[in-house]
Amino acid sequence: MSTINIFQIAGSALTAQSQRMNVTASNLANADSVTGPDGQPYRARQVVFQMAPVPGQAFSPAVGGVKVAAVVESAAPPRLQYDPKNPLANADGYVTMPNVDVVAETVNMISASRSYQANVEVINTAKSLMMRTLSIGQ
Amino acid sequence: MIDRIGDDLSFHQAALGLRQQRQEVLAANIANADTPNFKARDFDFTAALQEAMGERMRLPNIQLSLTAARHIPAKAHAPDPAELLFRQPLQPSMDGNTVDMDVERVQFADNTLRYQSDLTLISSRIKTMMAALQQ
Numbered sequence: 001m002s003t004i005n006i007f008q009i010a011g012s013a014l015t016a017q018s019q020r021m022n023v024t025a026s027n028l029a030n031a032d033s034v035t036g037p038d039g040q041p042y043r044a045r046q047v048v049f050q051m052a053p054v055p056g057q058a059f060s061p062a063v064g065g066v067k068v069a070a071v072v073e074s075a076a077p078p079r080l081q082y083d084p085k086n087p088l089a090n091a092d093g094y095v096t097m098p099n100v101d102v103v104a105e106t107v108n109m110i111s112a113s114r115s116y117q118a119n120v121e122v123i124n125t126a127k128s129l130m131m132r133t134l135s136i137g138q
Numbered sequence: 139m140i141d142r143i144g145d146d147l148s149f150h151q152a153a154l155g156l157r158q159q160r161q162e163v164l165a166a167n168i169a170n171a172d173t174p175n176f177k178a179r180d181f182d183f184t185a186a187l188q189e190a191m192g193e194r195m196r197l198p199n200i201q202l203s204l205t206a207a208r209h210i211p212a213k214a215h216a217p218d219p220a221e222l223l224f225r226q227p228l229q230p231s232m233d234g235n236t237v238d239m240d241v242e243r244v245q246f247a248d249n250t251l252r253y254q255s256d257l258t259l260i261s262s263r264i265k266t267m268m269a270a271l272q273q
Contacts, residue, residue: 006165013169020172049173058159059179062222063166066173115171118239122165125250129161132257133154137264 005057006126012052012065013119019068020047020112024105031100034088042098044074044105074099143267150260152190156183157253159220164246167225167237175234178225178242186220 023045030042050069053060076099084093163179170176202212227236 005162009162009165009169017172049170051170051173051176057162058220059163059222062179063163064170065166066169111172118168118171118243122168122246125246126161126165129250129253132254136257136260138261 005054007123008054009057009063009065010119010122010126012054012067014116014123016047016049016066016068017112017116017119020049021109021116023047023071024109024112027100027105028102028109030098031102031105033098034095041078041096042100043078044076044098044100045071046074047071076101146267147260147263149191150256150263153187154253154256154260156186156190156220157249157256160249161246161253163222164242164249167242168239168246171235171237171239171242173235176237177235178227178237179222180225180245181220181222189220 027044030036033042036042047068048070049066051064052067053062053064057063078099079097080094081097082093083089083095086095089095160181160183163181167178167180202209204211225236225238225241228238228241230236
């Protein structure tokens with residue numbers, strides 16, 4: 001029954017894209033978090049996607065779903081904001097803000113939701129094809 | 139008689155199987171639309187179907203039987219019915235991904251339609267046979 005493979009492939013993409021959206025939500029929510037649990041400003045995080053072969057698929061190593069290989073911290077330099085009255089300001093009066101790029105994160109979120117929608121559509125199509133296949137000859 | 143009925147449907151069976159495989163390949167392309175360095179795959183459906191239909195005339199996988207230690211092993215390997223190819227990107231992206239979402243979506247819809255028309259053909263074929271059996 002190999003239609004199940006489509007559900008596995010598209011389902012893995014749904015999981016990966018929703019994880020990407022989670023990370024984006026975290027980045028956007030913490031765009032102004034000057035301190036975290038470790039006393040350091042929040043650092044933006046990004047997911048890294050990787051192809052994940054589905055066992056039992058006809059073209060198994062070449063064709064497969066997707067998985068989140070890692071969540072890496074962004075290497076972008078932190079944003080410095082001049083605010084000498086802030087208790088967290090350094091000697092020059094600058095406060096180290098998180099390195100979250102709000103515009104890029106918004107674009108990321110839209111991209112993730114579009115990809116999610118495309119995969120939901122794939123699953124719906126596969127489902128209706130499977131239902132029609134089950135009713136062959138009726 | 140029964141084997142002739144089977145022969146009658148074997149073409150549709152092979153076509154449907156390949157459509158299903160292609161659907162999986164396209165689904166994987168759509169799933170990996172954001173994966174860095176992923177290369178979009180597809181196969182030539184016409185060639186794959188011809189290959190699959192010619193399979194009955196082709197020799198199965200065979201190998202030489204070795205009866206002495208100095209015999210050289212050799213194997214004749216029949217290729218898989220569908221040979222996966224790479225899609226030529228029109229607008230390659232910076233991260234090495236060659237999935238063009240528009241192309242994949244169009245191909246997916248096209249493949250879906252053809253799968254459904256195959257199903258309709260099979261259904262009508264079976265109905266014709268049932269009608270003949272019930273005369």
